[in-house]
Amino acid sequence: MKFAHSQNLFQEASLHLVGGVDSPVRAFKGVGGTPLFIKRAKGASLWDVDGNRYIDYVGSWGPMIWGHAPLFVLNAIRRAIRSGTSFGAPSEAETQLAQWVKRCVPSIEKIRFVNSGTEATMGAIRAARGYTKRDKIIKFDGCYHGHADHLLVKAGSGAQTLGTPDSAGVPSALAQETLVATYNDLGSVAALFQKFPGQIAAVIVEPVVGNMGVILPQANFLPGLRDLCTHEQSVLIFDEVMTGFRLALGGAQELYGVKPDMTCLGKIIGGGLPVGAYGGAQDIMSVVAPEGPVYQAGTLSGNPVAMAAGSATLKELIKSPPYAQLNEASSELMRGLRDIAAQVSIPVQVNQVGSMWTLFFADRPITNAGEARRSDTKRFAQFFHLMIEAGVYLPPSQFEAAFVSAVHTTHEFEKTLQRAEAALQKLREAA
């Protein structure tokens, strides 16, 4: 395979864009090498500017549950654009998408559309703080909720529980309002509630973690969070930006049967255009302006073209839910990967729920961020590049979720497994 065109374009991009990209993970820092510049995407395939074709398991990081460029979404966008691209005034498309979302996610009584997942979690947390009149929040080590100041915080070492910023430029005063607990460890949450009684506005969690690689909630974890939040009168926020409409029509809250007070959405609800949303119980959402005193606004929020793309995507999901088939196909692919790794005796952990999955190069189960960090990221990087060379596009980091779309076929899974087998054999020989 040749990558000369991508390499040239990346060099040129780097003269003008910070790091040559507009979102850091795209730069391949986690795996080395230069990012591929994509020319075209259709169905389960990507083509780069050198003409190489890949089976895509990134799916634009989650939105493409129907594969790339499905006709019903393209047509909805074309129809919408004929009437203009932005009005800065209400349009019916917003109410329509709100109705589709509410029909699937009954915990959402009122919703506010924004332009990204980051904006959704910022809005949800501000609303939760306004509603409870408390300042502190709890998040979990390894959970990503977008790049807002108070959310770019993970646990420090040892017993440290007060947040330290993960990024330069985050005021420590803000980070200190963020308390960090351990995913799948209810005790770590209870301890924070005990230490800061009556001060915690909200607990925000990825109900299934996708941003540390895929990590599943253990049986009592989400119900336990529900109980703790109810008891402490804290707002339970499920960040379903990734899992919403990905794991079920009603997201992880439907799959695991736990009802949060607020939900953040993004990715799939925009059908590949920039849309985020937060919503929840009527009494909480009514603190948001113009109904209440919590300010949050957006020039392009509820954009009619983006709403149309989202509605077309959701309508199709409701009409023919792909979830059972997605789960079956993904489970089959995972069985294949596990078997191959076992044959060549390379220790892996395959974490999967529905169409979200991660192949960790690790010899022990991964149930939280600390365990995920012990994975062999060097081996992952080698595997990643071997798969690229073989025409399979995986997320360029050990700590990201991969996605199967509803239009991936058995044929593509077979090719993926053959190529993974060859790649893992090479890793074994190199070891």
Ligand SMILES: *Cc1c(COP(=O)(O)O)cnc(C)c1O
């Ligand atoms: C992607 C993601 C976000 C951020 O969404 P953006 O649209 O990239 O701002 C927030 N939370 C979760 C769980 C995500 O997966």
